[in-house]
Amino acid sequence: MSQRYTRIAIGLHWIMAIGFISMFCLGFYMQSLPFSPNKLQVYSWHKWAGVSLFLLALLRLVWRLSHPAPALPQSMTPFSQKLAHMGHYALYALMFAVPLSGWLMSSAMGFQTVWFGVLPLPDLIDRNKELANLLAATHGYLNIGFIALVAGHFLVALKHQFIDKDNLLARMK
Numbered sequence: 001m002s003q004r005y006t007r008i009a010i011g012l013h014w015i016m017a018i019g020f021i022s023m024f025c026l027g028f029y030m031q032s033l034p035f036s037p038n039k040l041q042v043y044s045w046h047k048w049a050g051v052s053l054f055l056l057a058l059l060r061l062v063w064r065l066s067h068p069a070p071a072l073p074q075s076m077t078p079f080s081q082k083l084a085h086m087g088h089y090a091l092y093a094l095m096f097a098v099p100l101s102g103w104l105m106s107s108a109m110g111f112q113t114v115w116f117g118v119l120p121l122p123d124l125i126d127r128n129k130e131l132a133n134l135l136a137a138t139h140g141y142l143n144i145g146f147i148a149l150v151a152g153h154f155l156v157a158l159k160h161q162f163i164d165k166d167n168l169l170a171r172m173k
């Protein structure tokens with residue numbers, strides 16, 4: 001079995017890493033803006049990018065299911081290998097749950113998403129103010145969980161690189 005991820009898997013990993021980290025920043029920034037046409041425009045960009053990341057997550061999952069990941073280094077204990085797999089499953093789950101909860105919230109608020117201002121996307125659920133508030137809170141909590149997990153993932157990658165020195169990062173380069 002190859003010791004590296006495929007080029008497509010590596011490309012998707014880094015495009016999505018940049019995409020999600022930028023979206024965490026944009027999401028917090030846009031909430032702080034005063035109500036204005038500019039704020040609505042930024043919300044639209046956030047929604048377009050969120051739907052794009054959701055589609056990339058679908059593509060990535062299909063690719064991953066058809067192209068197994070390289071085996072983890074033998075130097076890792078079975079427990080660390082299990083933790084690594086669980087962390088990756090959770091990252092995949094959140095790559096779907098975060099954009100999907102945003103799309104559901106926007107639908108429940110009654111604001112249709114028009115992808116890049118060109119393609120109107122279906123609303124996933126009917127307008128419902130109470131549900132919209134619940135989904136807004138859910139979207140926020142999922143993002144906080146995602147940020148914590150990505151931070152942990154980043155720190156573990158650094159530990160492999162500088163403490164374990166097992167060259168794990170090279171599999172994703």
Ligand code: HEM
Nearest residue numbers: 016017020064069088091092095150154157168169171172
């Ligand atoms: C912030 C900098 C990041 C670094 C340095 C980093 C590093 C890595 C490395 C080295 C691997 C390979 C681990 C292995 O060989 O098994 C990996 C895998 C993975 N990363 Fe990241 N990553 C980062 C950000 C992200 C982000 C933001 C996400 C979520 C969108 C993410 C999701 C994943 C997933 C799901 C895997 C497992 C891939 C698979 O087995 O299909 N990473 N990452």
